[in-house]
Amino acid sequence: MTNPPSTSRPAAFLDRDGVLNVDHNYVHRPEDLEWVPGARRAVARLNEQGFLVIVVTNQSGVGRGYYTEADVDRFHARLQADLAEDGAHIDAFYICPFHRDATVERYRHPDHPDRKPNPGMILRAAADWNVDLAGSFMVGDKNSDIEAARAAGVPGWLFEGGDLDAFIAARLPL
Numbered sequence: 001m002t003n004p005p006s007t008s009r010p011a012a013f014l015d016r017d018g019v020l021n022v023d024h025n026y027v028h029r030p031e032d033l034e035w036v037p038g039a040r041r042a043v044a045r046l047n048e049q050g051f052l053v054i055v056v057t058n059q060s061g062v063g064r065g066y067y068t069e070a071d072v073d074r075f076h077a078r079l080q081a082d083l084a085e086d087g088a089h090i091d092a093f094y095i096c097p098f099h100r101d102a103t104v105e106r107y108r109h110p111d112h113p114d115r116k117p118n119p120g121m122i123l124r125a126a127a128d129w130n131v132d133l134a135g136s137f138m139v140g141d142k143n144s145d146i147e148a149a150r151a152a153g154v155p156g157w158l159f160e161g162g163d164l165d166a167f168i169a170a171r172l173p174l
C-alpha cells in the first residue's frame with residue numbers, strides 16, 4: 001500500500017496456524033481448513049470493536065517447496081469466504097515464506113526480518129495501515145509470536161487452545 005489510511009486505528013495482529021485454523025502442519029488446501037473454536041466469532045468481534053484484523057504468518061512451507069504463495073492466497077480466500085458468511089473479514093494478510101533451510105533459493109534467508117520472532121511483518125503492517133500500536137495486540141500460539149510482538153512493542157498473548165473468542169474477550173478492552 002502506498003497511501004496509508006489517514007485515520008489511525010489499533011490492530012489485532014493474529015498468527016494464523018493454531019490461532020484461526022487448527023494447525024495440522026503446513027495446512028494449505030482450502031478443504032483442509034478447520035476453524036479453531038470461536039475464531040470466526042473473535043474476528044467478527046474485533047471488526048465490530050474497530051480493530052484492524054491483520055494476520056501475520058510464517059509460511060516456511062513455501063520456502064520448502066511444499067506449496068506456493070498462490071496456494072496460500074487460495075487458502076486465505078477460503079478464510080475470507082467463511083468469515084463473510086458471518087459478516088466478518090480480515091483486513092490484511094502478511095506472510096513470510098523465507099527460511100534459512102528453504103529449498104527454493106529465492107526464499108532462502110539466514111534470518112529474514114519478517115520471519116517471527118522478528119517483528120518485520122508487524123512493523124510493515126503497522127506502517128501500511130497507519131496502526132495505532134498503543135492500542136494493538138498480538139495473539140499467537142508460539143513463543144516466537146510473543147517475541148515478535150514484544151520486539152514490535154505490542155502486548156503478545158499466548159493462546160494455548162480453547163475458544164479464541166472467549167480468550168480475546170476476556171482481555172479486552174486493553
Ligand SMILES: [Mg+2]
Pocket residue numbers: 015016017018019023140141142
Ligand atoms: Mg501458530
